[in-house]
Amino acid sequence: MSRPPEDRGAELRALFFESAYELLQALNEGGLQLETHPGDEEVLRGVRRAVHTLKGDAAACGFAQLSELAHQLEEVLTPEVVQSRGAGIAEIVLSAADIFGTMLFAYERNSEPRSGIHLQKMIRDLLEGPSSKKDLTAHEAHGSQIAATFAWTEYEQLMISEAVHRGESVYNLALRVDPNSLMRAAAFQLIRNVLHGSGTVIALRPEDNIAAATVEVVEAALATKFTAEALAQRCRIPAIVSDVRIERAGISEHELLDDLLEVQANLAHAEHPDDPAPAAGSAIGAAVTAITETSLRVDAARIDAVMNLVGELIIGRSMLNRTLAEFDKSHARDPVRTKLADAMAFQTRVLDELHKCVLKIRMVPVEQLFRRFPRVVRDVAKQCGKDVALQVTGQNTDLDKGILDSLAEPLMHLVRNAVDHGIDPVDERVAAGKPARGTVFLNAFHQGAQVVIEVRDDGRGMDTNNLRAQAVEKAILKQEEATRLSEQEVLNLIFEPGFSTATAVTEVSGRGVGMDVVRSAMGKLKGTVHVSTQLGKGTTIQLRAPLTLASIQTLLFRVGGRLFAVPLSSVVEITRIREDEIHMVDQREILRLRDQLLTLVRLNRLDHIHAVAAPPAAPTKKTRFVIVIGAAEKRFGLLVDSLVGEEELVIKALPSDIVSSDLVSGASILGDGTVVLILNVPAVVSRFSKALPMEAIA
Amino acid sequence: MPQFAALQRKDNKSVRYLVVDDSVFARKNLIKMIQTFGGEVAGEAGDGLTAIAEFNRTKPDIVLMDITMPQMEGIEAVERIVRQHSDARIVMVSSVGYQENILAALQKGAKHFVQKPVKAEVLYEILRYVLSDDPAAAGAPTVLAGEHA
Structure with a gap:
């Protein structure tokens, strides 16, 4: 088909985009329905109709690539294929909707979607046979589970597309920091070194070592002469990076296509055709949510600036209040007085609301911090040869992001301690009539203007007499001082530098970081640590921090x-x-x-x-x-x-x-x-x- | 101790190490591990100054470097070695408490770090990684693990 005459072109184009986005919506809905009812022929026909219409419309507007791609998809949407692929077809439909979406986006901005031939070939491969694209390496399929947003700034995106234009290959990398790595900042520095040694780093998240202390996934955009395979090998840094995900950056259809191919690979591996691999589902899910994402990434410094200004406003308000009080005294009969008071009350209300809103921006659920611990507990328990379960409650408790970040290290230490020292060995537990499997409890809740995070174990507890003896032995206290201390004071000894209660230094403990680190970290936050213990029953450690530092x-x-x-x-x-x-x-x-x-x-x-x-x-x-x-x-x-x-x-x-x-x-x-x-x-x-x-x- | 396939240089010669630590015990411990990896000890040093001299004398493939030492700290030794030999492969060996120093050493050009107490299998993987990063063979890193020695 040929392009319409120029005068009608603009109008037609507008009409095309309007209807095309509606068709995409229909594709998305159809895809979701196919997910729950894989064999529904009625839904499938609807999807096929939408694709068919899109194909025709795109061709009419001269968008050949889109038209061609839609044509190929249409071919595969037959009842026979659906029967052989089962629910997997839903993911293909959904991913196709995403790819069409990015293509439309490009057309709308009068740019041609790149690498059409490549795209078509891959789609064709995909459609022709489930085994034809098996050569995806295992790590790539596996690595796709790393949740990464690659939310680069506009500037970074520009740099990426410029590098692509120059003919360089640019990759988006997501590296999962080994959860066992205790030195996050150093680990991040090493990752940075490796990235810089592998090409030109265009974008990097987190941006500095301090932020890296709590981050689990490092994301980067890298222009490099290495192949994806070689890059993955370089990035799999032993003891530092546990998982790698690599995808090409710059051409958005590519990313989605990769996802599509992963679906393909997973389908090929799935034993039952109607039971797609969960990883595939999550990868596509991530792709879909990435497009519908409404949240905004903002530099923390900007929020802090707003926060500071609100602080200034609050000071300003109390200045006004004072002046108003003086005015009240000197002009007791002035009618302006009540007007001023009204205006003041209004301003106070709005300012309070503003203050709350600004504080809320910085609030995040403690879940962000808690979610790494199931893995930590599992690993540490394995190292110690114990069987330990983790129970997490209160993960929806909100607190300031800055505070959350500073709690990460002390909490990590406490949880490791609870598993390593707190939980007693299986034989001791059984002898004491406790279940063989130990439990570590993580809990968070608000109390007044504070947030409380609790690490509790059902282990052996601490013997205060033993602690006293240790303190004397280590010459921290004299005998008579030790006997004079209250139970609570004795427990607080564990926070003294160089005081370790472990009788044996295990691999997990004895790393030179003690409870004193926990206490000093809490001190910096203007928070407190509190220990309580019951011999034979377990130990509870409470971290209390202010909800917000502002x-x-x-x-x-x-x-x-x-x-x-x-x-x-x-x-x-x-x-x-x-x-x-x-x-x-x-x-x-x-x-x-x-x-x-x-x-x-x-x-x-x-x-x-x-x-x-x-x-x-x-x-x-x-x-x-x-x-x-x-x-x-x-x-x-x-x-x-x-x-x-x-x-x-x-x-x-x-x-x-x-x-x-x-x-x-x-x-x-x-x-x-x-x-x-x-x-x-x-x-x-x-x-x-x-x-x-x-x-x-x- | 578990068995390891020998780590080798590209020319199939055994890897030569310089072990730097002020504790004799720590050095012996590392040397024992290196030997199970099929490596050869080119030199030892108990402080940073000696480490630099030993590096220049022996030109090792890998340096295992402690952070805190008398005379000259590990970081300064790293800085001086890398300034002269930008391709030096230095792996820092340190306990968790010295994260700041490790960070500094990495910024000065150390290639990797390993936590004390050193576990043989972790050190093995790290050495294998560091050895595979051959600047001359950029684009096609090769794993140099040979047959079992």
């Missing part, structure tokens, strides 16, 4: 004329005491609060946070406020001069050259411009409990 509810107070804040989540209660109720015990100030002894802390004694050194005056009847603060299991009382109130503060990180103390976790600015220091509660607790005599603190 803003927190705080309690403001003054000490020595300076303004401080503590996170409201760590305040247990506030009480009022007389100074003569304070007792000195063992050079510490102690308060008896409802039959409980509470250690008191004066901020002006703790450190050089500020220089106002009010000497402990002679006990008077003067009343003081005490804020009772809880961090993990520890409680202490903070003696303050006055309470200021609650306030939502946007935390600004302090550069370490300005504040050298770890006792302060950040600062914030109030509406009137006052700077508030936010106390790092866990650090205050540990500083105070370490510095025994009070003189040593000053």
Whole structure:
């Protein structure tokens, strides 16, 4: 057929695309129906009709390649072929719809879809016989299971297509990082080295070593002179990369065609023609979802920038609030006052909503982190010769992406520990009347403004007396100190550097990373770790982290004329005491609060946070406020001069050259411009409990 | 210890190794493994400076390099060796705690790394991989595992 005259061309083209996309939709629906009812002849006829129409329309518009391809598909959609291929035909229909879609897309932009002959030949191979294309190597079929998006930016796509135009071969690579690799950042660096040594890296995800610490799949676009086979060999780096997927980049029909061929290969291998390999289904599923994907990849820095601006807005709002309060006083009768108040209330509501929305952008389900653990547990259990099941709950719990990423390493350590040390050997378990198969539980939930992640095992638990003995043996504690420690304090010893409870150093443990790594990682997040154990029953370790790092509810107070804040989540209660109720015990100030002894802390004694050194005056009847603060299991009382109130503060990180103390976790600015220091509660607790005599603190 | 097919050079000669570690025990351990892979020890060194001298003297096929050593750390030794011999094949040997250093060594041109405690089968695969990456034979990497020695 020939092209229509030019004047009618544009109109016809528009009409063609409109109807073609409808036909594609029909193909997709038909494909899905064929998946559930493989033999449905009515559906098949519908699909065939759609393909036939597309063929004719495409030919009429002069889109020869599309027309030819549709023709070939039409030929195969006969009841006989369907009978011999079974449900597999559905996948072919769906993939064909995708290929047609990308071709239409190219035509619409007046570019010719590339490599038509190649495409047709492969389709023909595909249609002629299931065994004709068996030479796909096993790893490629296998590797297709790696979920990869290859969501390159427009710039990167441009670079790819330019490289293709220059005649270079460009591949999209997805490399699965070996889940056993403990040094993710180093592993990523090595992958990077290999990629750079194999050609020109056009695009790479993740982009830096820090982000790589939690990533399971590295994606790259590479222009290279190697063949796909040689490239795969180079990329299969022992101990680093466990799986490789390679596909040609730049020509989108190609990718989809590869998928189509994989379906073919899988069908050829399938024992029952009506039972297609699940891998094939997922590969095609990924191809389909890739097209309907509505989510957006955004640079995290941009979100942070928005977040910062919202933070500034919140500060701005409290400035306005203050000004409004002053205005209220001076113009009590001014009618403008209520108008301003209304406007303010409206603005507050919207701003709160905005703040929530922005925080939500960064929130991801903890499932992203949890999903790697079934494999880890299996592997570690195998290494230790144990039989261990993993039970995961609460995987839909949301938390900040940044926090999630920082939790990855400590959690990995805890889970490995639980399997290696926590779960007892089978014979011990059976002797103790427990099921032979051990279980590790991973759980996540929200509690207030915190997220709690729990690693629990039903193993042997920890013997606190044993821990005491170890501490003495390792000269961490003296005998009398060890006996004086509470059970909880003894358990916390496992977080001390160099303290290992394993009697034997196994392959899994004894790698030079201890629980102290877990604690310091949590400290950086302004979170806590809590251990509890029951001898013979198991151990539970709780990681608590703030839901988001951006803003927190705080309690403001003054000490020595300076303004401080503590996170409201760590305040247990506030009480009022007389100074003569304070007792000195063992050079510490102690308060008896409802039959409980509470250690008191004066901020002006703790450190050089500020220089106002009010000497402990002679006990008077003067009343003081005490804020009772809880961090993990520890409680202490903070003696303050006055309470200021609650306030939502946007935390600004302090550069370490300005504040050298770890006792302060950040600062914030109030509406009137006052700077508030936010106390790092866990650090205050540990500083105070370490510095025994009070003189040593000053 | 399991049996391994001998790793060989392209010219069918045995692979020559330089083993660098400040712990004699660690060196002996590595050497034992290398020998089961059919390799030959070209030299040993207990610190970075000696390692450089030994490299220049013996021109080994592979260097196994510890990270923390007296005199000169592994990273600096890597940097100096690679500056003179860009085709040097250096495999870092280190425990997990030194990830930062391994990262630096990889950036300076080390070819691979292996975690301590070293497992023979892992080291074997890594060496096989590193040996197969022959710059002269780009495009057609060959696996150099010969018959069982």
